Amino acid sequence: MLTGKAWLFGDDISTDHIAPGRLFHLRSNLPELAKHVLEDARPEFAGQMEKGDFVVGGRNFGLGSSREHAPTIIKLAGVSAVVAKSFARIFFRNAINVGLPAIICDTDRIKEGDRLEVDLEKGVLRNVTQGYEESFPPLPPVMTAILNEGGLVPYVQKHGDLAV
Amino acid sequence: MGQTLVEKILSAHAGRPLRAGDMAVCEVDVCLTQDGTGPLAVRQIEKLGIEKVKNPERTVLFLDHAAPSPRRELSNDHMLLRQFAARTGCRLSDVGDGVCHQVIMEKYLNPGELLIGADSHTCTGGAIGAFATGMGSTDVAVGIALGKTWLRVPETFKFVIEGELQPGVYSKDIILHIIGMIGADGATYKAMEFCGGTIEKMSVPERMVLANMAVEAGAKCGLIASDEQTRKFLAAAGRGDKYRPLAADADAVYERVYEIDAAAVTPTVSFPHTVDNTRSIEDADCRDVKIDQVFIGTCTNGRIEDLRIAAGILKGKKVHPGTRLLVTPASRQVYGQALAEGLLAIFNDAGAAINTPGCGACVGVHQGILGDGERCLATQNRNFQGRMGNVNGFIYLGSPATAAATALAGRLADPREYLG
Ligand code: SF4
Numbered sequence: 001m002l003t004g005k006a007w008l009f010g011d012d013i014s015t016d017h018i019a020p021g022r023l024f025h026l027r028s029n030l031p032e033l034a035k036h037v038l039e040d041a042r043p044e045f046a047g048q049m050e051k052g053d054f055v056v057g058g059r060n061f062g063l064g065s066s067r068e069h070a071p072t073i074i075k076l077a078g079v080s081a082v083v084a085k086s087f088a089r090i091f092f093r094n095a096i097n098v099g100l101p102a103i104i105c106d107t108d109r110i111k112e113g114d115r116l117e118v119d120l121e122k123g124v125l126r127n128v129t130q131g132y133e134e135s136f137p138p139l140p141p142v143m144t145a146i147l148n149e150g151g152l153v154p155y156v157q158k159h160g161d162l163a164v
Numbered sequence: 165m166g167q168t169l170v171e172k173i174l175s176a177h178a179g180r181p182l183r184a185g186d187m188a189v190c191e192v193d194v195c196l197t198q199d200g201t202g203p204l205a206v207r208q209i210e211k212l213g214i215e216k217v218k219n220p221e222r223t224v225l226f227l228d229h230a231a232p233s234p235r236r237e238l239s240n241d242h243m244l245l246r247q248f249a250a251r252t253g254c255r256l257s258d259v260g261d262g263v264c265h266q267v268i269m270e271k272y273l274n275p276g277e278l279l280i281g282a283d284s285h286t287c288t289g290g291a292i293g294a295f296a297t298g299m300g301s302t303d304v305a306v307g308i309a310l311g312k313t314w315l316r317v318p319e320t321f322k323f324v325i326e327g328e329l330q331p332g333v334y335s336k337d338i339i340l341h342i343i344g345m346i347g348a349d350g351a352t353y354k355a356m357e358f359c360g361g362t363i364e365k366m367s368v369p370e371r372m373v374l375a376n377m378a379v380e381a382g383a384k385c386g387l388i389a390s391d392e393q394t395r396k397f398l399a400a401a402g403r404g405d406k407y408r409p410l411a412a413d414a415d416a417v418y419e420r421v422y423e424i425d426a427a428a429v430t431p432t433v434s435f436p437h438t439v440d441n442t443r444s445i446e447d448a449d450c451r452d453v454k455i456d457q458v459f460i461g462t463c464t465n466g467r468i469e470d471l472r473i474a475a476g477i478l479k480g481k482k483v484h485p486g487t488r489l490l491v492t493p494a495s496r497q498v499y500g501q502a503l504a505e506g507l508l509a510i511f512n513d514a515g516a517a518i519n520t521p522g523c524g525a526c527v528g529v530h531q532g533i534l535g536d537g538e539r540c541l542a543t544q545n546r547n548f549q550g551r552m553g554n555v556n557g558f559i560y561l562g563s564p565a566t567a568a569a570t571a572l573a574g575r576l577a578d579p580r581e582y583l584g
Contacts, residue, residue, distance in 0.1 A: 012348065012438055014548040021528030022553045024230055025237035028203050028244075040550045060349040060382065064548055066284040068204060068300030089353050089384055090284055094300035142187060142314055152302045153211050162306070162314050164187040 002080035002101070002118040003128075004052035006110050009041055011058035015091065017041040018062070018070040027069050034073040046077065054116050056107050057084035062091025071095040071102075081118055083107055083125065096143045099151040105136040120147075166413025168320040169387045170355040173295040173410075177278045184319040184417070192307045193277040195219075198226045198264050200527070201282035201301045203241045206248045208305035218311030220253035224272060226264040227257065228522040234530040254308075262495025262521040265289070265463035269372065270497055274398070274406035275390035280307045285463050285545065287383070290375035291368055292397065293390030293410040298379060318384045319419040320355040320412075321346075325362040327427040332580035334473070335370040336465055336543070336563035338362075339377045340432040342424065344442030352382030354419065357412065362426040363388060368397035369469045376464050377545050380439045431579055433541070434561035437549040445566065445578045453560070454486065457540040458571040459532055460564055461492030461524045465543035468493075468501045470564040475507040477568035477582045478514040484574030489516040490532050492524030514571075528553030541570045 017040045019033060026033040038045045038055070055074060061084035062070060071094045074082060081101035085108075095102040103118065105125055110116070114129040125134045139147065142164045149155040156162070167175065168184070175182045177190035197205045202225050209217070217223055225245045233239040242259070249256035257267050264281065265288040273279055279289045279296040282304040289296025299313070307313045323342060343350070356378045363371065371388045378386025389411035398407045431445040443449050460466070460474050471493065483489045491511045493499040499521050502508050511518055519525075525532025526544045534540055534557030542552070547559035562570070565579035572582065 016528075016548040016550045020550045020553075020555070022533070022550070024200060024527070024529045025235045027200060028237065028241055040555045060352070063348060063382065064284065064546065066201060066282055066286075066298040066300050068201070068282075068302060086349060086352065088349070088382060090298055090300060090379075093303065097300055097302045140187060140316070152306060153208055156212055156306055156310070162189050162310065162312060164189055164314050 002052065004050065004054050004080050004116060006054050006056045006112060006114045006116055007045055007049060008110065008112045009055060009057045011060060012063060013041055013057050013061050014064040015062060015067050015070040016064055019067055019073055030069065030072060030076055033069060034076040037073045037077045049077065051078035052080050055079050055082045056110050057082065058107060059085050061087050063088035066090045068094040068098060071100045072098045075100040096139065096147050097152040099147060101147065103136050105134045165417065166415035168355065168416040168418065169293065169357055169389060169410065169412045170295060170318060170320055170385060173276060173278065174315060174317050176276065182317045184317050186317045187314065188317065189312050189314050190278055191312055192280055193222060194268065194272055194279040195223045195304055195308045196226060196264050196268055196281040196283065196286065197301065197304055198229050198283050199231065199238065199241055199245060200229045202245045204301035205282055205305040205308065206244060208302050209309050212309055214309040217252050217254060217308050221255065222272065223254040223308050224268065225249050225254055225256050226267065227259050228263050229527050230529045231259040231522045232520060260496060260520050262498070263463045263466065263523055265376065266467065266494040266498070270401055270495060274403065275394055275408050275410050280304055280313055284379045285376050287378045287385050288372050288376040288463060290378065290385050290387040291371040292394050293388060295385055297385050318353055318355040320357050321351050321420045321422065322418040323356060323358045323422045323424060324360040325358060325424045325426050326360045327362060327425050329362065329426050329429065332565055332583050333429055333431055334563045334565065335366060335373040337429050337432040338424070338426065339374050340434055340442050340561065341429050343377065343381050343440050344432065346381055348380060348438050348440040349382040351378070354383050356381065356383045356386045358386065358388050364391065366393065368393055369467045373464055380545055431563065431566050433566065433576060434547055436547055436558040436560065439546055439561065445576065450576045453576040454539065455541045455570050455575055456538040457488050457490065457532060457534065458567050459490045459525050459540060459542040459544065460567050461494060462526045462544040463494060464545040465564050466492055466494030466498065468498050470543065471498065471502045471507050474564045474568040475510040476584055477565060477579065478572065479510050481514055481572055483515040483571045486574045487571055489514065489571040490519060490525055491516045492519040493521045495521050525552055541567055541576065543567050
């Protein structure tokens with residue numbers, strides 16, 4: 001069970017907001033890059049978030065570049081999961097590949113600071129502060145298998161191949 | 165029941181007939197990474213314990229995003245990539261050779277093939293009837309190591325474009341118009357197939373602009389049939405033997421069909437900070453928008469055809485004193501052609517700064533970072549906040565003609581008023 005509080009980010013959060021090009025030189029130093037995670041969307045986030053907190057977006061979260069550094073540093077910062085109404089395709093796939101849960105559900109009712117609980121297996125998000133639940137759709141089986149192994153590299157290490 | 169272009173190509177690579185919605189493991193023909201995503205891909209391949217990559221002659225590592233390197237850390241990343249290429253036999257496209265998506269089309273990709281690239285604009289390859297899509301470093305690392313990837317076959321949105329473009333209006337304006345119409349997530353997870361009379365007449369370099377920007381509508385790929393134009397393009401690139409015609413079946417099933425009248429498209433500009441925030445240049449919002457920097461280049465519009473259009477407008481004139489103009493040819497080949505045709509002299513005489521072939525100012529690492537509150541009109545494909553290295557900058561997107569006209573006027577300008 002994942003638990004933590006919600007940080008709201010709104011629609012169209014791009015990979016430039018998450019891991020901007022001006023910090024290109026930190027891409028081979030992920031712990032350092034993670035100190036700037038989402039800085040260009042909410043400058044206070046990286047310094048104030050606590051381990052387990054949730055990044056809550058609106059539509060089209062993670063649009064833009066293919067840089068896997070974006071979900072990687074969100075995970076490295078200690079975020080439990082990103083919850084959004086919809087995700088850009090490459091970001092979504094990258095998140096699963098690096099072992100960061102990306103959850104698609106309605107986020108309109110979530111308020112800043114709400115305490116959330118997520119049960120990935122049951123596909124349920126519980127808003128503890130407001131006392132309601134939302135269910136979300138399961139991932140396709142190949143992605144569930146990758147996420148369960150902790151990402152694509154451990155998956156391939158274990159299975160030696162890809163299967164759908 | 166017939167197949168769409170994407171269904172055909174993916175079926176051929178999975179070894180079984182596929183339909184939209186199917187999941188499949190597909191053989192990969194070509195893989196690419198660039199200097200921002202390559203180091204992580206290399207580390208993942210190392211983590212997998214793979215020493216012999218599947219297909220080194222068709223795996224290309226590009227040094228284009230930060231080239232020449234502006235920082236020590238990036239120089240070290242470049243070294244890592246050069247060493248990996250030397251050790252595995254993968255191809256290296258070094259500093260000054262150009263942007264990955266341009267060079268991959270000049271030298272590597274053929275119709276009907278499957279390309280995965282650790283760069284979102286890998287979709288450019290769809291312009292010659294290939295399946296080309298952007299993924300993250302780890303997916304591409306696995307593609308390089310095993311020669312395969314998993315995919316969900318996307319549903320297709322068909323864009324039928326008919327009619328003649330007005331002078332001063334280009335494929336860039338068409339794609340900005342389309343994204344303005346359907347939104348930055350209007351084709352998320354879908355394939356966008358472009359067809360119709362306007363497309364049939366378009367050269368491959370113009371088609372590349374459409375395919376390049378498919379990802380800006382959220383699409384997995386942008387595709388155009390391989391036809392006579394493709395044959396001409398490949399013949400000129402010295403790969404005439406690789407040509408094969410490829411088109412969707414007449415009875416293919418599309419999720420949606422959009423019809424676009426090319427004659428009604430006007431020069432179009434995206435306003436900050438999203439690509440779908442578009443305006444016709446005729447719109448009142450476009451009046452009196454002072455522009456500090458104009459940037460002509462990138463995988464979207466840094467080709468020889470683009471430089472010819474811009475030079476045609478700039479010839480014998482000077483860039484407005486309140487504006488600076490940056491020109492970055494997309495590749496060494498483009499640079500060489502521009503030099504031979506005298507275009508670089510035109511840019512130089514007009515007062516432009518000409519940069520090394522590569523991504524240039526596009527990604528905000530170097531060669532044109534904006535100052536606080538500055539506005540830039542760029543021929544690139546995205547204008548997200550912070551994109552050009554400063555979260556307090558404002559990026560507008562347009563065609564090379566709009567860019568050249570704007571550089572002369574010092575404010576957003578209608579290229580139709582500057583045509584010779
Ligand atoms: S030119 Fe810009 S969009 Fe194209 S590959 Fe380079 S950074 Fe990406």
